[in-house]
Amino acid sequence: MTTNTPAVDVQTPPTAPPRENYLNCSKGFKSWALTLDHKRIGLMYLIGVSIAFLSGGMFALLVRLHLWEPEGMLFTNIEYNQIFTLHGAFMVFLFVIPAIPGSLGNIVMPLMVGAKDVALPKLNLLSFYLWLIGAVLAVLAIVLGGFDTGWTFYAPYSLYTDRAVVTIGMAIFILGFSSIFTGLNFIVTVHKLRAPGITWFRMPLFVWAIYATAILQVLATPVLGITVLLVAFERLYNIGIFDPRLGGDPVLFEHFFWFYSHPAVYIMVLPAFGIISELVSVHSRKPLFGYKLIAFSSIAIAIISFLVWGHHMFTSGQSTYALFAFSFLTFFVAIPTAIKEFSWVATVWKGSVALNSPMLYTLAFLIIFAIGGLTGVILGALNVDLHLHDTYFVVAHFHYVMMGSIALAFFAGLHHWWPKMFGVMYNEFQAKIACALIFVGFNATFLPQFVMGSRGMPRRYATYVPEYAPYHQASTIGAMILGTGVAMMVIYLIASLLIRKKAKENQWGGVTLDWIAPTPPPHLNFDHEPKVVHEVYDYSTLDYDSMQRDCN
Amino acid sequence: MSHDDHHAVVIPAPGPEFVPHTVAHHFSTPVQEFQAGKLGFWLFLATEILLFGGLFAAYFYFHELFPETFRVGGEQLDWRLGALNTSVLLLSSWTMAMGVRSAQTSQKSKTMIYLFLTVLGAAGFMVIKFIEYKAKNEHGLICFGHLFDGYDMASGQVSWFKDYDGVMAGVPHGHMFFSIYLTMTAIHGLHVIIGAIAIIYVMRGTAMGRYHAGYYLPVDLVGLYWHLVDLIWIFLFPLLYLVP
Ligand code: HEM
């Protein structure tokens, strides 16, 4: 070795500096905290809702552990009420409602319509901070004594309990406005910012789904807002409209609450439908079967879902005519929902299905949602519901849709767009194992709940008669398996960010604009304003070179 | 990387007392920006109406259940003050509309005057509202000092409802009318205050010359908001003061 060698390491091949993208285009805390970039806001949502999901999951595991023994293993009855309420409230208001629109919707939807951002970027950032304030208030409510009303806050108990109902009410009010502003923003974006050539019927179905969701967010959530406000007023100065001591009517609360909360179940599930629609097409390499049917059924669901809230109140003493009407409309809303399920299955049918992890999650969704949706129809039958109402059958039904379908669709979307968002791939093998664990664990948790519910096990009880023990124990074991699968997923996803195995420029061979944009997308999404000249899901236009190339 | 289609669109100022407007980076044209703002704001107004919709639903429900309470309760309100407030708000809606018109035609000082008059209207409304609340307080129909004292087991009434003159004696759930009256008018009053703050904010922008024929979206939106506040009062006034 001589002393005058030039200071150049000839061993390393010259690497191009990484292209500028939304992750590296600016640095520092402020560049994130004050960002107006929909992708960064989406990532912040992703972190937030994931933390909420994991906390909600911890509460769930505590509930299940407690129920291992008929007398209850961990808590007093009062503590148990708090734990299951925390589980429900965190999952519904901090996770399921904001999760998909806030994170994947924010990141992917503007890309899909070829926009540089959402229409109102500052409002978008505000939505995120409102979510954050709501989350902080929810945690504060725990510190201030917790809340034990169940996620439904039924009056009159919610008026009389000495817990921090006002604080959690404010949290929900603020979270509601976060949701409203997101919806409003997305409606305007879809209407006004579509790139040239993206006609309404060239919009990917995820955009349609997010759009239908947004309508519900804007039109249903204010009613929830006023409802929790009225509960707070009732507690603060006895306004009297829900309080039977003062001539108020607790059933009015139920009407108000479900007028929001039934549409809310579609606020939760429509984005999941959107993800599944994308994924079945891309991973079967086939245009969607019944594109327009799926698009219109989203809108139909959005409308009909405003008319079925009474099916949560079959036992609350409504008039017979109201009961019939609500039951009939409940069967009716199942039709557009079933249309979707059939369209997806028909899309997968004879497609060249790639059994990668996003598709495995999708297939899991298709199976689980069929069960979840059909048990909803069973509950919509008046005479059957009189028996099943407030039993574990209902618990199992809505977990099949909320956890088994919506959360799984969220995972599917996360795995699908992960390479897009970060330019890295996770370990596919581990992903498949985790998916299998989650699928098995989920069914082991909730199938027994259908059985014990139909045999009369009431929901929300801290103790039970020993006859139910085998079902509860099976359910608890299932929950542990499910928890293991989720923990594994969190670990390999985070690990992928550290290992940084490069993703492909177009990892799955998608043809919608989100896959045409560079990976990861630059700050303004596209290097040139995109112009779309072909139909959506037209795989003959696929640029195979970009599929093979590593991303920058 | 090529940025040639990312350059910003600038709307020139119509005169030296104005500043040009730069269209936000993610819009391609000023029209697109304008329409996006408008559509978004209309949707927001829809949520406001739905929010009040819950209160109106409660009003009608209990009006149906306890008509007597609403009749006798309504008689305790002074319809002349209500009518006066209605005129004040209607007038302020007109000044607001004129303010928007002046902004659209780049008449800066006129815009300022009209917006200022609108704020005066808002203040006048709140003063009259205060006088009304004060009277309710004096008659023990809404004792603001005891508002948060809760339910009184002994009397079976809420602590803020004392009814010194016994006007509601024998009427079932007499406090119900006043709690609905208070809640609706207080939430509406809050909207008046928020509206006034928003108007002051666009007055500041007007003074800085930001709004002119080429760009007046914020004035327009605040105007829409103000009309909504007005519209809600148009429903509240007859329902609370006249219908019972
Ligand atoms: C698609 C996604 C769905 C979600 C997210 C969902 C969610 C829920 C939730 C959370 C509850 C229970 C609420 C509670 O009492 O705490 C519930 C109950 C119910 N669901 Fe669903 N559901 C979905 C689909 C359906 C469908 C398709 C139908 C029927 C067509 C249906 C019919 C019912 C009925 C009748 C009840 C009331 C049962 C009772 O309380 O007695 N659901 N659902």
Ligand SMILES: [Cu+2]
């Ligand atoms: Cu429902």
